[in-house]
Amino acid sequence: MNTKQSFGEYLRKLREDQNLPIRKVASKLDIDPSTLGKIERGERSANKEMLPVLAELFGIEEKTLGLILFSDKVAYQIIEEENTNEILKVAEEKIKYLKNKNLKQGSLDLK
Amino acid sequence: MNTKQSFGEYLRKLREDQNLPIRKVASKLDIDPSTLGKIERGERSANKEMLPVLAELFGIEEKTLGLILFSDKVAYQIIEEENTNEILKVAEEKIKYLKNKNLKQGSLDLK
DNA sequence: TATATTCAGGACAATAATTGTCCAAATGTA
């Protein structure tokens, strides 16, 4: 996993390695080519529904794509803060706590 | 740091420990009391501008408040995923890379 | 050179999400 690449850069590389034009991938995703171009350049965000389509198209685990996409989103959300590592650590603990709580009880609801 | 508490719960505890009504804290924050109530219950999100006000009011480091707030946001963003730990780890690496890159170059721009 | 294809990036309306504000009902308290 190359963490020096954003989701968009990763996607572009996949696409170019296969010599596919934006147009074709966009059509598979059922979005405007211009939108896909923006996603590749990081000017718009991809969404979860695109992942299974891309996974199949490029023969990559959907989970891997999700990992790249969500880590991007998390990074973007906190990169302006100073104590990013601490934030991530506390977030990890909160998630652990909440998931566990959730196993034992009903559904959750955070904001 | 108690990671079993959301920002709202933490805030409510601070407020109740001082026997302050929502009304008063809301007025310091210059927001509607109903909105503050919702923040405490996690139905709305707090924002960064509120942190210095709360920090001074309760005598707590702004950074600590920010830590609780942002870790909440990160947790909320990914809690529905399976591989949350991996996501956080990759996010950490990305941030590290981007911050370093940023030190050496100009300003950054992700999405 | 002319023509076609691809891509970047702007514009802008449609849609969705968030926020501010007010109010009425419920709850707590003197």
Place this chain on the structure above:
DNA sequence: TACATTTGGACAATTATTGTCCTGAATATA
């Protein structure tokens, strides 16, 4: 009871995101 506090719904205003189209530049192709 009377008063203060809190909850939670409603809804408009604001802001953010998305879908769509268009133009021009760059590149490839006939």
